Amino acid sequence: MSDELSLDLFNGAEDGHGEPAPPPAPEPKVWSVSQVNRAVKGLLEANVEPLWVGGEIGQWTRSRAGHCYFTLKDDRAQLKSVMFARDAALLPTDPDEGMKVRCFGDLTLYEARGDYQLVVRRVEAEGAEGLWRKAFEQLKAALELDGLLAPERKRALPSYPGTIGVVTSPTGAAVRDILSVLGRRAPWARVLLRGARVQGEGASVELARALEHLAATGLPDVIIVGRGGGSLEDLWAFNEEPLARAIAACPIPVVSAVGHEVDVTISDLVADVRAPTPSAAAETVVPDGVALLSQLRRTPERLGRGLRRAAQRRRSAVSEQLARLARAMERRLGPARQTLDMGALSLERGLRRRIERQRAGLTGLAGRLEALSPLATLSRGYSVARTPEGRVLRHSKEFRAGLRFHLRLNDGTVAAEAIGLVEEEGNDG
Amino acid sequence: MTEQAKEELSLEARLARLESILARMESEDVELDEALHLFEEGVGHVREAERVLAETELRVEELLANGETRPLDGNPG
Numbered sequence: 001m002s003d004e005l006s007l008d009l010f011n012g013a014e015d016g017h018g019e020p021a022p023p024p025a026p027e028p029k030v031w032s033v034s035q036v037n038r039a040v041k042g043l044l045e046a047n048v049e050p051l052w053v054g055g056e057i058g059q060w061t062r063s064r065a066g067h068c069y070f071t072l073k074d075d076r077a078q079l080k081s082v083m084f085a086r087d088a089a090l091l092p093t094d095p096d097e098g099m100k101v102r103c104f105g106d107l108t109l110y111e112a113r114g115d116y117q118l119v120v121r122r123v124e125a126e127g128a129e130g131l132w133r134k135a136f137e138q139l140k141a142a143l144e145l146d147g148l149l150a151p152e153r154k155r156a157l158p159s160y161p162g163t164i165g166v167v168t169s170p171t172g173a174a175v176r177d178i179l180s181v182l183g184r185r186a187p188w189a190r191v192l193l194r195g196a197r198v199q200g201e202g203a204s205v206e207l208a209r210a211l212e213h214l215a216a217t218g219l220p221d222v223i224i225v226g227r228g229g230g231s232l233e234d235l236w237a238f239n240e241e242p243l244a245r246a247i248a249a250c251p252i253p254v255v256s257a258v259g260h261e262v263d264v265t266i267s268d269l270v271a272d273v274r275a276p277t278p279s280a281a282a283e284t285v286v287p288d289g290v291a292l293l294s295q296l297r298r299t300p301e302r303l304g305r306g307l308r309r310a311a312q313r314r315r316s317a318v319s320e321q322l323a324r325l326a327r328a329m330e331r332r333l334g335p336a337r338q339t340l341d342m343g344a345l346s347l348e349r350g351l352r353r354r355i356e357r358q359r360a361g362l363t364g365l366a367g368r369l370e371a372l373s374p375l376a377t378l379s380r381g382y383s384v385a386r387t388p389e390g391r392v393l394r395h396s397k398e399f400r401a402g403l404r405f406h407l408r409l410n411d412g413t414v415a416a417e418a419i420g421l422v423e424e425e426g427n428d429g
Numbered sequence: 430m431t432e433q434a435k436e437e438l439s440l441e442a443r444l445a446r447l448e449s450i451l452a453r454m455e456s457e458d459v460e461l462d463e464a465l466h467l468f469e470e471g472v473g474h475v476r477e478a479e480r481v482l483a484e485t486e487l488r489v490e491e492l493l494a495n496g497e498t499r500p501l502d503g504n505p506g
Contacts, residue, residue: 021479046484084490159441159442159444159445160439160440160441160444161438162439162441170491170501179487179489183487186487187484187485187486187487188440188482188483188484189487189488190487190488190489190490191487191488191489191490192490192491192492193447193489193490193492195489195491195493196492212495213492213496214492217496221439221441250492280504289482292482293479293482296475296478296479296482297479298439299447299451299475300471300472300475301473302451302454302455303450303454303467303468303471303472304468305453306455306464306467306468307454307464307465310454310459310460310461310463310465311461312466312477313457313461314460316459324499339483360451379449
């Protein structure tokens, strides 16, 4: 086809020289613009293998549809380039103006404009991981600005989780490693796996949705998000914003576990705990069952010791209290005893005084009683006349003639009989 | 207290409670009455925790997109 094309073109050019035109002069073949561009496009695409082109990025623009238009240039020339959305979506980030890159793609011709261009399938920044590094730093800065990398955001993991959430590829090595470690260390645990693609376009969003979905069940006590090792490109979903934001927003503590090929991912930075591998994440998340069980078996003994100590403390506390009580009583009894002694003393003294007083009183009283006693009068020579019934006869007219009466003398009683009144001068005596 | 030990406590909560019981019982000012109660409760927690830990088969379930869970077959453990 190209031979034919160049022949035609050549012939076409020759035609311009002929003069005058021979009579049966055939009409020159006139190509339409479209035909030419299609022909050139065909030439290019058929003859130029896909190739790497090195240069600097110029005038990078990304259209609404996601196609990227730019030029590749060196100090003398430039080459129009395009990266269609499907490939551009896999770029970690847009390259900077003037960034030295190499692009892999096909030369072609954009027929509508007649521009020939490089349709780029891959862009790699010069220097190891250039574009990736740039994207990483950009996202890291953005998350840092939002405070999502702050150390105080890191939550402690539960010590003995009952349910462990896992977000990873259900068919990858990571899930096998995680389940094997969990089964060995904490076979009592429950694992809730939410599968997601861990690489390729849209993997970060898929991982983010899976994490949100798992967290929304409210079942896991802790969640492992990860995948096994791979190239930087394979791991890229863990360096992208959707998963990073989902981890930061997750209400349940998250352990990031991305294979050990790179030093750190954005997911590692945002997660509460970073584990270098999925196996290590599983080790971090659960206690060692054997150790826990033996610790648990020693616990009743510890409890018993505590109980015994409490009992001994109480016993010694009781005797201690008794001693204290005794001392306290002694302290209070001492003065009391003294007071009591003094009281007794004064009481005794008072009593003695009172007794003496009473005794003195009694002596006086006895004297007075003595004085009042009729016997004393009688002893002075008086006598008392009384009826046999004991009534004292005080008046002379009571002594009728013939009255029998008793006469009480100082030393005895005499039975007597009245004879009659004795006429007497003067008063009774 | 023993009733509390039998309740559906998570292993986490149970072991945390056990920790605080031990700490309390190993402190100097716990009264005998309290120590007795704590001892009973603690032993109950130990028994329940041991029962949980005696499980030997890791339960693995898959959370499906529709929100259901199903046991994962062919446990790769």
